[in-house]
Amino acid sequence: MPDTLHPADIETRLLRPGSAAYDAARAVWNPMIDRRPAAILRCASAADVQAGVRWAVAQGLPVSIKAGGHNVAGHAVGEGSLMLDLSGLRGVEVDPAARVARVEGGALWADVDAATQAHGLAVPGGLISDTGVAGLTLSGGVGWLRARAGLTIDNLLAADVVTAEGALIRADARQNADLFWALRGGGGNFGVVVRFLFALHPFGPEVMFCAPIYLASAGAGPIRVWRDHMLAHGDRIASLIDFETIPESPDYDPAFWGQRCYAMAAVPNCDPDEGERLIAPLRNLGPKAADFSGRIAYRDLQKLFDAMHPAGKFRCYWKSHFLKTLTDEMIDEALANALANPSDHSISSLWNFGGAVTAVPAGATAFGARDFGWMYSLDSAWERAEDDDRVRGWTRAAWDRFRRHAHDRRLYLNFAGQDEDSADLTRDALGGTFDRLAAIKAVFDPANLFRFNQNIPPAR
Ligand SMILES: Cc1cc2nc3c(=O)[nH]c(=O)nc-3n(C[C@H](O)[C@H](O)[C@H](O)COP(=O)(O)OP(=O)(O)OC[C@H]3O[C@@H](n4cnc5c(N)ncnc54)[C@H](O)[C@@H]3O)c2cc1C
Numbered sequence: 001m002p003d004t005l006h007p008a009d010i011e012t013r014l015l016r017p018g019s020a021a022y023d024a025a026r027a028v029w030n031p032m033i034d035r036r037p038a039a040i041l042r043c044a045s046a047a048d049v050q051a052g053v054r055w056a057v058a059q060g061l062p063v064s065i066k067a068g069g070h071n072v073a074g075h076a077v078g079e080g081s082l083m084l085d086l087s088g089l090r091g092v093e094v095d096p097a098a099r100v101a102r103v104e105g106g107a108l109w110a111d112v113d114a115a116t117q118a119h120g121l122a123v124p125g126g127l128i129s130d131t132g133v134a135g136l137t138l139s140g141g142v143g144w145l146r147a148r149a150g151l152t153i154d155n156l157l158a159a160d161v162v163t164a165e166g167a168l169i170r171a172d173a174r175q176n177a178d179l180f181w182a183l184r185g186g187g188g189n190f191g192v193v194v195r196f197l198f199a200l201h202p203f204g205p206e207v208m209f210c211a212p213i214y215l216a217s218a219g220a221g222p223i224r225v226w227r228d229h230m231l232a233h234g235d236r237i238a239s240l241i242d243f244e245t246i247p248e249s250p251d252y253d254p255a256f257w258g259q260r261c262y263a264m265a266a267v268p269n270c271d272p273d274e275g276e277r278l279i280a281p282l283r284n285l286g287p288k289a290a291d292f293s294g295r296i297a298y299r300d301l302q303k304l305f306d307a308m309h310p311a312g313k314f315r316c317y318w319k320s321h322f323l324k325t326l327t328d329e330m331i332d333e334a335l336a337n338a339l340a341n342p343s344d345h346s347i348s349s350l351w352n353f354g355g356a357v358t359a360v361p362a363g364a365t366a367f368g369a370r371d372f373g374w375m376y377s378l379d380s381a382w383e384r385a386e387d388d389d390r391v392r393g394w395t396r397a398a399w400d401r402f403r404r405h406a407h408d409r410r411l412y413l414n415f416a417g418q419d420e421d422s423a424d425l426t427r428d429a430l431g432g433t434f435d436r437l438a439a440i441k442a443v444f445d446p447a448n449l450f451r452f453n454q455n456i457p458p459a460r
Contacts, residue, residue, distance in 0.1 A: 010055045015040040025085050026077050028066070029309075030316045032388070032418075033074030037064060037083035043106075044088035046160065046168055046194040053192065054166035056082035057449065064452040065192050067106050068132020069311075072318045073418035075188070076135070078452035084192060086134070094119055099200040100157065105193045107133045112198075113302045121200035122298060124149045129303045130311065137196060139187050139413040139454070140367050142375075144301065147238045147355035148269035149201050153184035153365055154356065158197040161190065164445040168194070182440045185367030185430065187413060188453040189437070190444045204298030208275030210239075210266035210282055211292035213246070215259060216339055218286030223331045223350070225285050226264055233278060234354025234373070239266035241350040243338030244308075246289055256289040260339055267301065269355075314345050314381035317392045319399040320415035321406035322372040326350065330405050334376060337398045343391050345381040350374060368431025372407045377415050413454050426454045435459070 015022040016039055025040045038061055041052040056063045064078030067086050077083055086106025092115040093102040101116055101123055110129035116122050124145035126136050141152020149155055158172035161179065171180035182190050214222050223241055230239055242263040246256045264282050268275030272295050283293060296304070323330065331350070338348050353373055362369035380395040382388075396417075403409070409428040416429065427434040434456065441448075442458035 006051075010041065010051055013041060015042070025066075025087075026083065027312065028069035028071070028074050028076055029311045030072050030074060030418075031312050032315045033077060035074060035077040035079045037078060037081045040083045040085055042085045042088055046162065049084055049086075049105075049162045049192050049194055050166045050168055052082060052084050053162055053164065053449070057164070057166070062451055063192075063449050065134075065188055065450070067134035068108050068130065068136075070128075070131045071135050071414075072316050073416065073421065075452045075454075081452060086192075089194065092116075094121065094200070096121060096200075101198045101200055103133055103196045103198060105134050105195060109133060109136070109302065113299050116200055117204055117297075117299045119200075120202055120205060122203040123198040123200060124152050124155055125302070126152075127302075127305050128309055129306055133196065134193055135188070136414060138183060138185075138193070140185055142351065142412070142414075144238045144267040145201065145203060145269065146353065146357050147235055148203075150356035150360060151367065152198075153367060154360055155199045155201075156184055156196060157199055159183050159193045160195040162192040162194055164191065164447065164449040172197075178440050179444060182366050182437055182444075184365035185413075185433065186437045186440075186456060189441055189450055189456045191450065203269075206272055206295050207298050207301060208268055208272040208279060209293060209296045209301055209304075210268075210279035211263055212283045212285075212288050213261050213263050213290045213292070214285065215256070215261050215287045215289055216243075216335065217259075218288075220328070220331045220335050222264065222285035223262070223335065224328060226282060227326050227331065229281055230352040230354070234352050236270060236355065237266050237268045237278060237352070239264070239352050241265075241334075243334070243341075243348045245344040245346075251292075252289055258344070259289070261289055262335075262338065308347070314383060315385065315388060315391075316379070316381050317395050317418060318377065318379045318415045319395060319417045320375055320377040320412045321399070321402055322408075322410040322412065323374040323376060323405055324372055324407040326374045327405075330376070330402075333402060333405075337378070337402075340394075340398075341380065342394050343380060343382040343387070345383065346391070346395075347379045347381070349377045349379070351377065362431065363433075366430065366433045366437055368410075368433045369408075371431075372410065375412060376402060376405075377412070379415070416454060421454055423455070423457060426456060429454070
């Protein structure tokens with residue numbers, strides 16, 4: 001691809017502080033994030049990205065990269081950086097015969113699902129349609145297809161990357177294989193991915209969705225049954241227990257509004273008839289506020305939780321732990337935390353992992369060892385700035401208490417907290433791959449130009 005943008009032309013295209021367009025472009029999903037890049041370049045091509053990187057280097061500015069802007073810590077927006085806004089790079093091309101999709105670096109999962117489901121195919125993405133493909137993929141990617149097809153990175157075949165020198169290179173199993181390995185779990189440390197090549201899987205258009213909503217007064221018993229069911233069928237079902245508060249919605253009897261509950265959400269990775277049989281034992285385990293189980297189009301499933309996570313509405317702090325096993329004690333603690341959470345807008349979850357996720361060998365990707373079976377995540381959300389310390393403090397304390405259960409102190413870097421990043425946290429999170437990543441960082445980004453991420457400092 002030719003590098004057509006002259007540095008002098010860049011100056012005329014930059015958004016600078018003081019304009020409404022600048023403020024709109026620097027806004028991200030979590031409204032707590034209020035960072036001010038030195039300038040913003042809206043990129044519409046790989047050549048724009050290359051020119052932007054070279055311009056930033058010439059100015060002595062670090063580079064931040066915004067794709068979907070969903071990162072709760074706000075890593076997309078770097079204070080004093082040149083921010084590359086990739087929202088003009090959302091193209092998706094599907095080759096149904098070869099079962100691959102080429103996805104540009106600023107695409108959202110809704111873009112991918114629309115293009116791939118037109119052919120009855122899917123890339124394993126996340127649970128929310130307006131999350132960016134890039135950020136989610138580069139740190140792993142956990143969604144409904146994981147038992148069948150693994151994490152999103154397990155389906156990455158190649159990436160086109162603009163490096164810290166402004167070069168556009170291909171990384172795959174044959175060319176720049178170290179970089180390709182690093183991109184599969186090492187986050188946005190190594191360059192700007194302008195295009196991903198993903199493997200596609202036949203899935204949908206209709207799938208079975210399990211969603212009984214148990215009242216918290218049902219206690220932990222149904223969750224223990226769920227745990228045992230996932231141990232038996234985790235290679236065929238992706239599931240999570242979502243602890244929530246029942247909203248004032250016509251979908252629920254007003255008698256339940258405001259009560260704490262948990263959704264037992266699950267998607268079997270087989271045809272809907274078989275899926276219905278697989279989830280049947282989960283649907284009548286205690287007192288329920290509702291049951292939203294049924295057949296659903298995969299594209300609609302991918303948007304089903306969007307309304308619970310509106311962009312820019314709630315102030316947010318998210319943390320997580322990977323767990324090797326899920327004991328009764330952990331279930332009791334997760335339920336007690338859900339009851340004690342100071343905000344009705346918060347969610348917390350227990351996620352199962354099995355099948356294709358855990359089949360990947362430890363060294364195969366930078367994500368590291370797959371010897372965990374579960375994840376506990378705390379997604380706290382609240383409305384008022386005055387509640388920041390109270391809700392964040394409570395969440396941090398609950399996460400700290402739970403840490404004794406964490407498997408090798410690991411956590412999911414896409415749910416890692418904020419303002420607490422450190423090389424130690426990142427080292428703990430990655431299952432034994434940090435040193436190799438630091439060596440690869442030293443090759444591709446020795447000056448740490450790309451530092452607005454869970455940073456891996458270049459090895460000396
Ligand atoms: C509502 C919500 C739901 C979520 N659900 C899930 C889920 O189901 N499963 C899951 O796994 N995660 C989930 N996440 C977490 C999500 O994966 C991370 O927040 C991820 O960082 C978002 O990607 P993004 O592209 O929107 O991020 P951004 O905020 O745009 O960027 C995040 C990081 O990636 C870097 N980056 C962005 N684009 C590029 C690029 N093209 N090349 C190199 N680096 C880049 C940025 O510099 C930054 O460091 C969810 C988050 C939210 C807010």
